[in-house]
Amino acid sequence: MSLETPKLSEILTEIDNALPAATERLFDLLRIPSISTDPAYAGDVATAADWLVTELTALGFDASVRPTPGHPMVVAHSKGEGPHILFYGHYDVQPVDPLPLWNRPPFDPALEETDKGTVIRGRGTADDKGQLMTFVEACRAFKTVTGALPGNITIFLEGEEESGSPSLVPFMKEHADELRADMALICDTGMFNADTPAITTQLRGLLGEEITIKAADRDLHSGHFGGAAQNPIRVLTKILASLHDETGRITVPGFYDGVPEISNALRAQWEDLGFDDKAFLGDVGLSIPAGEQGRSVLEQIWARPTCEFNGILGGYTGDGFKTVLPAEASAKVSFRLVGTQDPHAIRESFRALVRSMVPADCEVEFHGHGASPASVMSTENPMFEQARAALTDEWPRPAAFIGAGGSIPIAGYFKTYLGMDAMLIGFGLEDDQIHSPNEKYDLRAFHKGSRSWARILGKIYGVE
Amino acid sequence: MSLETPKLSEILTEIDNALPAATERLFDLLRIPSISTDPAYAGDVATAADWLVTELTALGFDASVRPTPGHPMVVAHSKGEGPHILFYGHYDVQPVDPLPLWNRPPFDPALEETDKGTVIRGRGTADDKGQLMTFVEACRAFKTVTGALPGNITIFLEGEEESGSPSLVPFMKEHADELRADMALICDTGMFNADTPAITTQLRGLLGEEITIKAADRDLHSGHFGGAAQNPIRVLTKILASLHDETGRITVPGFYDGVPEISNALRAQWEDLGFDDKAFLGDVGLSIPAGEQGRSVLEQIWARPTCEFNGILGGYTGDGFKTVLPAEASAKVSFRLVGTQDPHAIRESFRALVRSMVPADCEVEFHGHGASPASVMSTENPMFEQARAALTDEWPRPAAFIGAGGSIPIAGYFKTYLGMDAMLIGFGLEDDQIHSPNEKYDLRAFHKGSRSWARILGKIYGVE
Structure with missing residues (x-):
């Protein structure tokens, strides 16, 4: 292995080899009951923030806990070359009630074998500790293989996402110059399906x-x-x-x-997704799309x-x-x-x-x-196509720019207060049971999620 | 006073003179807490039935308590001459909650002087013990003056009216031959206003x-x-x-x-009532009749x-x-x-x-x-016009045949199960606070109500 000519393939191999250690690190974070809505857990929320600062500092980030009137933010900078990206995730978790419905203690994470493969079981696995750690592990692999973090990266982690983010906008406004970047990366969403990665580019x-x-x-x-x-x-x-x-x-x-028609390119991507209207509605006991006539179901829920x-x-x-x-x-x-x-x-x-x-x-x-208002990203920024190509390289099915029917306030805040577009890329699945008992995150999502971020960082920072 | 030539005027004078005694008798009945919905008061309901049987027997009625699966009926017959009339009332009362809102104990009746005159205060005064006793006192005055009850009369008193009358229809069916009469008189409704008596002839x-x-x-x-x-x-x-x-x-x-237009005669009576649309709606914060266009408010609420x-x-x-x-x-x-x-x-x-x-x-x-279905009486029976004339003789304003917007099930039952029309004649007023704390019945209503029944009985049985 030569530090002078790092290869993406070496970084990906490092992620593969380090998966057991990465999983153990994630377990450490998952064991901290950082429930943000319950004041009784405020100390645990702070402990989780400290744990992250320690991890990020060890990786070479200039990381610190930043107090707010509520739970603290974690901000970490790596002043490298290339475009400035801001990665967002949250380290707080939902409450665990009703506890009797859990099949194991929610803050005692473990790997479990299921019909659909190995899962990491525990509160916060998919929402959002497991997801945010995919990015951290990608950075770690870069550091291990190349000796340095990949580029000009800020990591911005919130501890109040599950309790309405009361401190987020004030903090963002106060630290706008520090946080403003060329692109935000938000890892708190899901795949289109288990084999199809997605970048959410428009939210209603x-x-x-x-x-x-x-x-x-x-x-x-x-x-x-x-x-x-x-x-x-x-x-x-x-x-x-x-x-x-x-x-x-x-x-x-x-x-x-102000209601636009979607572009032909996007329409083509959506058609390629092979979305199953019947299954989507059938899952909830319905069979007939009820929205505007002459629109596909995906259009009805994403673009209308x-x-x-x-x-x-x-x-x-x-x-x-x-x-x-x-x-x-x-x-x-x-x-x-x-x-x-x-x-x-x-x-x-x-x-x-x-x-x-x-x-x-x-x-x-x-x-x-x-x-x-709706959040609609300007996908002309080349990072969108770079990320789409990177995800397509990693997963069985090509990645698509998709819409989301619901709102994700953070994307709007980045646009409104920092003037940044955001790429929402996550590896969660519909069956992750976030906010419910027995939350899980597929080990495959954690592993290939880390590899996906390594590929995306490789595209952005020219590591092929 | 001559028993051979009884005069209505003597009977009315007797009612005037006997008012203090009649009021005391009513108080005796009012003191019995005959709350039919609460099983704790079942014994009191039975006591009230017994009290009535004792009173009616003393007056010369063949009276008895008639058991049912619920509270008993009181049935009393006087086999006199002339048309057979059935008088209906109920001797059970509403619960008294909330007790703290009463200005005196609900079952300790008393006369009170108010801005609008003397009232009898207590639970059941207007609904329906005071009302039913107007008829009993009219019969008593006939007996006192003439030595006999006025005619072929059945009195039928229920103890479950305030709890949904579960035994009423079965009892009516089982005793149809005994209860069937030429006309039912129901005393459980109100005047059109304090000076205008009314006979309700159509109920929606x-x-x-x-x-x-x-x-x-x-x-x-x-x-x-x-x-x-x-x-x-x-x-x-x-x-x-x-x-x-x-x-x-x-x-x-x-x-x-099956929706009829009201007759011109009835329309004229309703117009004569001088109903104040603005006051009716204004009392509840409204001002514009909201119903079918081209219909008076009285039509909207009584006949449409x-x-x-x-x-x-x-x-x-x-x-x-x-x-x-x-x-x-x-x-x-x-x-x-x-x-x-x-x-x-x-x-x-x-x-x-x-x-x-x-x-x-x-x-x-x-x-x-x-x-x-609606109950619409066949007012061709001469008793309707006899009663209207009698009421007009007693009160300041002429009596009218009116409608009622709500249903009074008993009227429908008499029609359905016994084939009888009913005259709903009562002396209650809007401000009687039935079903509420501080229920009252005007002493004037009790007094002139008794006189009204004496006049009606006089018309029916030829005592002028």
Whole structure:
């Protein structure tokens, strides 16, 4: 082995050889019960941060624990050559309740053989300690083989992701110059499927609205008043029923401003994924795509905006029957947003539309719940295609740029506060049971995930 | 005073003179805590029945306590001349919770002076012990003045009205020959207002339906599935919103079969009542009649059918926001029925209409909750006009045949099981606080109510 001419293949071999040791290191981190939502575990969260700083320092990073009003951040820099990348992960974990449903202690990790191969069992394996360590182990292999970390890298690890990240944006704003990079790498997502890696390049935004229709100043008896008094459930259902037309399009004026069609290239990648509509819906007892007509299911969930009713409540809802005309009725309505749809403009347009449908004798109250635009990455940056090629080299199936139906706030924050695009690359699978008992991470995901990052770093920093 | 030529005026004077004694008798009955819903008071319910039998026997009735699987009935006969009338009332009362809100012990009745005159305060004063005793005191005055009860009278008193009358229909069926009369008199309703007596001649029926729309076999994440999966709240609101057209008419096919227009005579009586739409709606914070266009408020609530939504529930309804697509959503829907609308036919038509709107990937479940047709009395029987004239003689304002928006099951039972029409005549007022703390019955209502029955009995049995 020559340090003068490092070869990617040597680095990958080092990862293969070091897998048992890497697994033991991950176990050390997994044994720390760094539950961020429960104040009783605050000391453990700090211990996990310290453990990471020690590891990263040993690898040659300039690493430190950075206090916040909540749990600390870990920031580590390696001032190498080439593009500056910022790697993000989180070292806190979800609570473990209900404990009796675990088949082993959640903070006593172990390898288990299953029908689908060897898994690492324990809280935080997939979300997100196992994932963040794939990147650390890739860096370690570079260091071992080449004697140096691969390039100009910042590692940024959070300890509050599972408790709403209250300190994240303030910290990001305060340390914007330190954290700003050419690209963010976020390892907290999944593969498209077990053989198909993915880079998430577009995430839908989310606008939440709660509307309450009020009529009489008290609940009324439907015998005494029925036929003469406004019924707020009736008003509410008329409003909600008007929000979609017969083809499933949303009727809020201006709603489709900024909704792009996906490119032919992306459409081709998505078609190549061989997504199984029937299995996707069949898994939850459905069979017929319910969204906009003329759109594939992947388009419906990744690239099209929606208006959904997440909750509705009014009147008597207990057992039996009560002939009440309720004083009020309410609904929680959310919009998934794509492209450059403006959540604030849509909120105003939605409220104006609702107000126009409220009868003179009723009132409406609005309660806004969050308004984040879609995150759509500018994939012209060559790192996107480099990463896609690297992942395609590692896995059985080609990698694709995919969408995500849900929001991942961190990607939006990087864009908003640091002006960075992000590549969301992760190796989790649908069956990892994150947030649930018996969380696991495939040993294959940990191993090939590390190799994937080594390949991506190789492409970015010119190690072939 | 001559027994040979009894005069109504003497009987009325006797009622006036006997008012203090009558009030004391009512107090005796009110002191018995005959709460029918609470098994702890079963002995008190029985005591109240015994007290009534003793009273009625002393008056010359052939009275007895009649056991049922629940609380007993009291049945009393006086085999006199003339039409056979059946008087119905109930001697059980509502529970008294919350006790701290009472300004005196609920079963320690007393007269109280108020802004609006003297009231009898206590549980059961208006509902229904005070009301039923108006009839007993009228009979007593006849007996005192004429030496005999006024005619062919059966008194039928129930002890389960406040707990759903489980024994009523079986008892009625079993004793149909004994109870069947030419007319039922029911004293469990109110005046039109404090000066205007009323005979309720039409009561709306009620059909209750609960519908549940089911889509996926579990709650889904709206980020992952939104746009592709059916949302049962959306399906439900579409269905509910379609049940009324733009003019407020109900769209269930065949719904208006059997809906009559009210007669010109009745329309004139209702117009004479001087009903104050603005006050009626203003009392509950509303101002604009919300029902079918072109109908008066009284028509809307007494003579027109409705479709109301009494409850709706689906998805997340707690604080904050949860981006769930719920597995199911449900609503309680009720129809107030008039004329000869057939609740069973409407139920089938409603269900067929709903089924036609449920998408292929969803299911609907129905749960029926009661189906009673409207009760519309045949006012051709001369007793109706006799009673109206008698009431008009007693009170400041002329009596009217009115409707009632709600159902009073007993009226329907008499029609269905005994083939009798019923005159619902009562002296309660809106502010009597029945079913609530500090229930009261105006002393004036008790006094003039007794006089009213004496006048009605006089008309029926030819005592002028």
